[in-house]
Amino acid sequence: MGLKVNLSVKxxxxxxxNPVIVAAGTFGYGEExxxxxxxxxxxxxxxxxxxxxPRKGNPPPRIVETDCGLLNSIGLENVGxxxxxxxxxxxxxxxATPIIVNICGEKEEEYVQISERLDEVEAVSGxxxxxxxxxxxxxxxxxxxxxxxxxxxxxxxxKATKLPLIVKLxxxxxxxxxxxxxxxxxxxxxxxLINTLLGMAIDIERRKPGLANITGGLSGPAIKPVALRMxxxxxxxxxxxxxxxxxxxTPEDAVQFLLAGATAVAVGTANFVNPRAALEIAQGIExxxxxxxxxxxxxxxxxxxxxxxxx
Amino acid sequence: MKKSAKALKPKLRTVKLSExxxxxxxxxxxxxxxxxxxxxxxxxxxxxxxxxxxxxxxxLHVRVAAGYSPLLRRPFSVHRISGKLKVESLKLQNIxxxxxxxxxxxxxxxxxxxxxxxxxxxxxxxxxxLPGGLETAILIxxxxxxAPLLALAEEIVQSSKPKVQSRKVDVIxxxxxxxxxxxxxxxxxxxxxxxxxTEDGSVGYSGTAVDLFKESLSTFNFxxxxxxxxxxxxxCGPEIMLKKIAEMTYERDIPxxxxxxGRLGCGVGACLGxxxxxxxxxxxxxxxxSYKRICKDGPVFEANEVVWD
Numbered sequence: 001m002g003l004k005v006n007l008s009v010k011x012x013x014x015x016x017x018n019p020v021i022v023a024a025g026t027f028g029y030g031e032e033x034x035x036x037x038x039x040x041x042x043x044x045x046x047x048x049x050x051x052x053x054p055r056k057g058n059p060p061p062r063i064v065e066t067d068c069g070l071l072n073s074i075g076l077e078n079v080g081x082x083x084x085x086x087x088x089x090x091x092x093x094x095x096a097t098p099i100i101v102n103i104c105g106e107k108e109e110e111y112v113q114i115s116e117r118l119d120e121v122e123a124v125s126g127x128x129x130x131x132x133x134x135x136x137x138x139x140x141x142x143x144x145x146x147x148x149x150x151x152x153x154x155x156x157x158x159k160a161t162k163l164p165l166i167v168k169l170x171x172x173x174x175x176x177x178x179x180x181x182x183x184x185x186x187x188x189x190x191x192x193l194i195n196t197l198l199g200m201a202i203d204i205e206r207r208k209p210g211l212a213n214i215t216g217g218l219s220g221p222a223i224k225p226v227a228l229r230m231x232x233x234x235x236x237x238x239x240x241x242x243x244x245x246x247x248x249x250t251p252e253d254a255v256q257f258l259l260a261g262a263t264a265v266a267v268g269t270a271n272f273v274n275p276r277a278a279l280e281i282a283q284g285i286e287x288x289x290x291x292x293x294x295x296x297x298x299x300x301x302x303x304x305x306x307x308x309x310x311x
Numbered sequence: 312m313k314k315s316a317k318a319l320k321p322k323l324r325t326v327k328l329s330e331x332x333x334x335x336x337x338x339x340x341x342x343x344x345x346x347x348x349x350x351x352x353x354x355x356x357x358x359x360x361x362x363x364x365x366x367x368x369x370x371l372h373v374r375v376a377a378g379y380s381p382l383l384r385r386p387f388s389v390h391r392i393s394g395k396l397k398v399e400s401l402k403l404q405n406i407x408x409x410x411x412x413x414x415x416x417x418x419x420x421x422x423x424x425x426x427x428x429x430x431x432x433x434x435x436x437x438x439x440x441l442p443g444g445l446e447t448a449i450l451i452x453x454x455x456x457x458a459p460l461l462a463l464a465e466e467i468v469q470s471s472k473p474k475v476q477s478r479k480v481d482v483i484x485x486x487x488x489x490x491x492x493x494x495x496x497x498x499x500x501x502x503x504x505x506x507x508x509t510e511d512g513s514v515g516y517s518g519t520a521v522d523l524f525k526e527s528l529s530t531f532n533f534x535x536x537x538x539x540x541x542x543x544x545x546x547c548g549p550e551i552m553l554k555k556i557a558e559m560t561y562e563r564d565i566p567x568x569x570x571x572x573g574r575l576g577c578g579v580g581a582c583l584g585x586x587x588x589x590x591x592x593x594x595x596x597x598x599x600x601s602y603k604r605i606c607k608d609g610p611v612f613e614a615n616e617v618v619w620d
Binding site for chain 1: 602
């Protein structure tokens with residue numbers, strides 16, 4: 001390769017060697033994938049959503065495959081904050097890759113407590129505030145659907161920690177830009193979008209829903225056009241950096257999100273299909289930049305913001 | 312002092328094999344893809360990297376199509392590791408899977424031609440556990456559930472040390488009908504005693520594998536209750552069959568290991584999609600359970616830990 005291009009990006013004050021992050025809930029606690037790739041080569045790792053207390057998760061079936069997509073209703077199964085700190089973080093901090101902890105709660109106070117506790121933990125580079133999990137009865141998306149609730153929650157978490165705050169947005173809203181503005185007003189350092197789209201599948205032979213929880217979150221290539229549109233809309237109106245995600249499977253998909261205005265991208269469902277997806281996508285972005293003689297990945301997001309709708 | 316059989320029951324060690332062995336991802340060549348029964352196929356893959364590490368009960372996670380339809384990989388039990396005995400021909404070791412065409416994924420797989428490449432991940436999960444004192448293994452297969460049990464029979468026979476510890480393998484193959492009885496010859500070649508049950512009675516015992524197991528209970532050597540329990544039941548098949556075997560073996564205090572099936576996502580324990588309910592070891596009664604991952608904590612589970620809904 002002739003041209004030396006810059007792949008490094010800075011999101012919410014977190015410096016990443018490349019713009020490809022692994023998305024929450026799709027990469028476990030990192031250790032599950034160690035055998036398949038060099039974790040040092042990821043832009044950043046976002047952990048499985050962590051709650052104050054351990055959660056068992058939802059009854060099975062928890063996943064069902066759909067056309068070009070995957071519906072899930074895991075229900076935030078996780079080891080809980082303290083076990084995460086004691087048993088999962090030591091593994092993760094062996095790597096040079098920034099660790100972003102996805103946090104979720106049923107009440108505002110839980111987000112605050114988790115944030116205060118993680119503020120003292122050196123290995124953590126940032127928090128992703130999950131206001132978009134569609135598979136829990138309380139909390140998660142219940143916060144993320146209303147601008148006022150997002151603003152209030154984010155400002156409380158803001159006071160609880162100095163860590164960079166990324167707010168993960170739900171696509172299951174009327175106007176995602178209003179929620180993004182609320183996150184910005186509350187003091188977020190970045191927004192990440194989209195979480196999964198609410199969906200449903202039915203097994204006609206058994207005449208039952210495909211998921212035990214009936215509805216779940218749709219991910220995978222099926223949702224990419226919706227995600228791309230939302231990333232473009234949000235990136236066009238907020239000052240905050242945007243982490244774009246939703247169905248990214250290839251370097252070409254990732255470049256589309258970067259052109260739409262995202263500073264970085266996250267790879268989710270693709271990890272299940274190909275454990276090396278994130279690395280291959282980062283490599284593909286570099287090749288794209290070289291081929292098109294673009295010296296810096298940060299130049300890509302200048303394109304989308306200039307596009308204006310004609311009607 | 313006489314100890315109860317329960318106290319003497321060999322503790323089944325949970326060996327976290329997946330942490331010890333190297334998992335591998337890559338493209339391998341298809342050597343064989345032949346129909347061995349109605350809609351049932353045997354596929355051999357040139358995968359010495361995986362074959363040299365794989366154990367019976369583990370699985371391969373196979374990407375059946377390059378595109379997004381189907382999107383997810385499909386899990387297939389290790390069915391046979393060809394040439395495992397010939398150490399000098401390590402490079403010739405192949406891995407085989409046995410599958411039944413039931414949906415989009417397996418249909419795509421059945422259409423693959425010899426010489427084509429397949430993207431595989433493996434070996435994944437924990438294999439069957441062979442307790443040190445194992446003398447008699449009773450393998451119960453239901454339908455395509457026979458797939459991992461042939462690999463297990465191979466492993467048991469190979470681990471048998473003549474004169475020191477001879478291990479006996481009894482096999483029950485259950486199928487809907489004669490044409491769907493798979494691997495009978497394969498087990499016999501290994502020296503196993505094979506019994507066949509068909510639901511329509513077209514060959515062997517008329518009934519299910521569970522019926523035949525129940526009827527032949529007295530003929531198996533489970534050891535005297537006061538002695539070391541040297542028998543283990545290994546089963547793979549439809550959930551209803553596994554549930555019945557779990558109940559029967561529990562009542563009679565026979566150790567049993569089951570290879571479970573489920574919808575898998577990642578296959579490596581990350582997505583938590585393949586949850587099954589298990590009893591908590593420090594159980595506080597009936598309602599006390601937690602979820603385990605079929606792909607990472609299994610797919611082989613001790614029969615008495617599974618909670619059946």
